[in-house]
Amino acid sequence: MSQAVLAQETNRRQLQQIISGLSDGVILAEVDQSILWANEAALAMHGLDDIAGLGANTAEYAERFALRYRNNHPLALEAYPLSRVANGEAFSDVIVEVTPTADADRTWVHRLRSLALTDSAGKPELLVLILSDATEWASAEQRFEKTFNANPAPAVICRLSDLRYIKVNQGFLEMTGHNRDQVIGRSVYELDVLEQAERKELAIQRLGEGATIPQMQAELKLPEGGSKLVIVAGQPLDMNDEECMLFSFTDLEPRRKAETALRQSEERFAKSFRLTPVPTLVCDAGNQQVVDVNDAFMSITGYTSEELIGKSITEINFIDSSEACTQLFATLEKAGNLDGQDLKIRKKGNEVIDCVVSADTVSIQDTTCYLLVMMNITERKRSELELVSAIEEVMKDASWFSQTLIEKLANAKSVNSPNLPNIAFTDLTARERDVLGLICEGLADKEIASRLKLAPNTVRNHVATVYSKLNVHSRSAAIVWARERGLFAGERRAKNPK
Structure with a gap:
C-alpha cells in the first residue's frame, strides 16, 4: 500500500472516530455515490441497526427509501441528496420526508446539509451528508398549520424580514373576498391590514420591532371596492426559524350595520314621535322616569319638557288617581301593553281632563x-253625558214613545255603559221576566199592573228588583240589556209591525 493511500485511510478512520459520537447523523460516500459509512445517529434516523440497510449506493437507497418534499412532491433519483452532492451542488437546509418502501406507515423528516471533502489538489474525494431529525418540529408545524387553517377567526402571517405574507387562512379569505394568490407573496404595503388603524403609528412601530401589536380598529380594503371595519391585533411568532407576525381579525361589519340600522330606526322614531299630533310620553319601565315627551303632550298638559324629563310619573303627579296610576303600570309590567284605558289626567294648574290611554x-x-x-x-265625554242625561229625563215616562224610538234612545245611552252585567236571564223569576218583557214593550208601571193584574206597588217592587239584578238604573238601560241578548225580539216585532 502506498504512503498516500495509507494516509488517506488513516484520515478517514480518524474522521469516523470524530463523528461517530455526534448527535447529528452523518453519512459518508465515495464520489461515485457508494455509501461507505454512517454513524449511529444516521442509522437511527432511518430505523436501522446496520449500514447495509441503507443500500450500497444512491440507487439502492432510493429503492429502500422514498423521499418527498414538504409540498408532497416525490424526489426523482437525480434529486436525492447524495446525487446532488456528487454533482457538485452544495446545500445547507434541505427538508425531506423519508418513508421506508417496506413500511409506508413510518415517516421521518430530515433536515440535510452537504459537505465535500477535497484532496490537496482540490478535487472531491469524500461526500458527506449531515442529517438532523426534524420529525417533531414538522409534526408541531403540521399541527399549527391545521389549527391555523381550521381557525374560523380571520388571520394572516407575514415574514418580518421582507414583510411579505406567507400564510393566510380561510376565515380571512371569506371575510375579505380575496383569493389565496391575491395574498400570499404580497407585502403589507400592497395589502395593508393596518389601513386607517386608530393607532397606526404605534402599530407600524411595533411591527418594525417585531413586538405585540395591541387590538385596534382598522378599515380593510376589499378587492371589489369598499372596505370593512375590523379589529386587528398582531402577535410575533417564529416559523421555520424565521421571525414572523401573526395578524388576527374580528369582523365588526355586522355590528356596524346593526348600529346603523338601529340609529336610523331611532331617528325615524324620533321624527314621528315629535311630529305626531297625538300626546305621547316615553318613560323608563324600571323607575317610571320620563325619558321624552312630544309637543302635543306638552300642549295638552301645559308642562314644559324641563318640568317633565328626568322626573318620575309619581313625582309629577299628572295622573289624577294614584290607584289608577298603580294599576296602569301593573298592567304594563304584566302584559307589556294596554289598549284604550280611561284615565283622568291633571293638567298643570290642576284642571282634570278625560283621556283614553x-x-x-x-x-x-x-x-x-x-x-x-x-x-x-273630555269634550266627547261631556257631550255623551249631556245626551244621556236628556234621554234619562224623557224616558222617565216612555209610555207614549214608539218601541223603535225607545230602542234608538236606549242604544244612544248605552255608549256610556259598554260593559254588560254578569247576569243571566234565567236568574230572574218568572214574574220578573214578565215585568222585563213589558218594560221592553214600552209600558209604564200602571200599564204593567193592569196587564198582569197586580197592584202598582207590587209592580214597582218587581221593577226595582229587576234593576238591582241587572245592575241597571233606568228603563232604557234595562231595555238595552234585553236587546243586547236578543230577548223579547219576537214580541216587539209583533206589537210594532212595519
Missing part, C-alpha cells in the same frame, strides 16, 4: 321603556 313596551338605546299615547276625550 294606550301603551306599549319599546326599547330605546338598550333601555326598556313604556310608550304612552293619550287621546283627550
Whole structure:
C-alpha cells in the first residue's frame, strides 16, 4: 500500500472516530455515490441497526427509501441528496420526508446539509451528508398549520424580514373576498391590514420591532371596492426559524350595520314621535322616569319638557288617581301593553281632563321603556253625558214613545255603559221576566199592573228588583240589556209591525 493511500485511510478512520459520537447523523460516500459509512445517529434516523440497510449506493437507497418534499412532491433519483452532492451542488437546509418502501406507515423528516471533502489538489474525494431529525418540529408545524387553517377567526402571517405574507387562512379569505394568490407573496404595503388603524403609528412601530401589536380598529380594503371595519391585533411568532407576525381579525361589519340600522330606526322614531299630533310620553319601565315627551303632550298638559324629563310619573303627579296610576303600570309590567284605558289626567294648574290611554313596551338605546299615547276625550265625554242625561229625563215616562224610538234612545245611552252585567236571564223569576218583557214593550208601571193584574206597588217592587239584578238604573238601560241578548225580539216585532 502506498504512503498516500495509507494516509488517506488513516484520515478517514480518524474522521469516523470524530463523528461517530455526534448527535447529528452523518453519512459518508465515495464520489461515485457508494455509501461507505454512517454513524449511529444516521442509522437511527432511518430505523436501522446496520449500514447495509441503507443500500450500497444512491440507487439502492432510493429503492429502500422514498423521499418527498414538504409540498408532497416525490424526489426523482437525480434529486436525492447524495446525487446532488456528487454533482457538485452544495446545500445547507434541505427538508425531506423519508418513508421506508417496506413500511409506508413510518415517516421521518430530515433536515440535510452537504459537505465535500477535497484532496490537496482540490478535487472531491469524500461526500458527506449531515442529517438532523426534524420529525417533531414538522409534526408541531403540521399541527399549527391545521389549527391555523381550521381557525374560523380571520388571520394572516407575514415574514418580518421582507414583510411579505406567507400564510393566510380561510376565515380571512371569506371575510375579505380575496383569493389565496391575491395574498400570499404580497407585502403589507400592497395589502395593508393596518389601513386607517386608530393607532397606526404605534402599530407600524411595533411591527418594525417585531413586538405585540395591541387590538385596534382598522378599515380593510376589499378587492371589489369598499372596505370593512375590523379589529386587528398582531402577535410575533417564529416559523421555520424565521421571525414572523401573526395578524388576527374580528369582523365588526355586522355590528356596524346593526348600529346603523338601529340609529336610523331611532331617528325615524324620533321624527314621528315629535311630529305626531297625538300626546305621547316615553318613560323608563324600571323607575317610571320620563325619558321624552312630544309637543302635543306638552300642549295638552301645559308642562314644559324641563318640568317633565328626568322626573318620575309619581313625582309629577299628572295622573289624577294614584290607584289608577298603580294599576296602569301593573298592567304594563304584566302584559307589556294596554289598549284604550280611561284615565283622568291633571293638567298643570290642576284642571282634570278625560283621556283614553294606550301603551306599549319599546326599547330605546338598550333601555326598556313604556310608550304612552293619550287621546283627550273630555269634550266627547261631556257631550255623551249631556245626551244621556236628556234621554234619562224623557224616558222617565216612555209610555207614549214608539218601541223603535225607545230602542234608538236606549242604544244612544248605552255608549256610556259598554260593559254588560254578569247576569243571566234565567236568574230572574218568572214574574220578573214578565215585568222585563213589558218594560221592553214600552209600558209604564200602571200599564204593567193592569196587564198582569197586580197592584202598582207590587209592580214597582218587581221593577226595582229587576234593576238591582241587572245592575241597571233606568228603563232604557234595562231595555238595552234585553236587546243586547236578543230577548223579547219576537214580541216587539209583533206589537210594532212595519
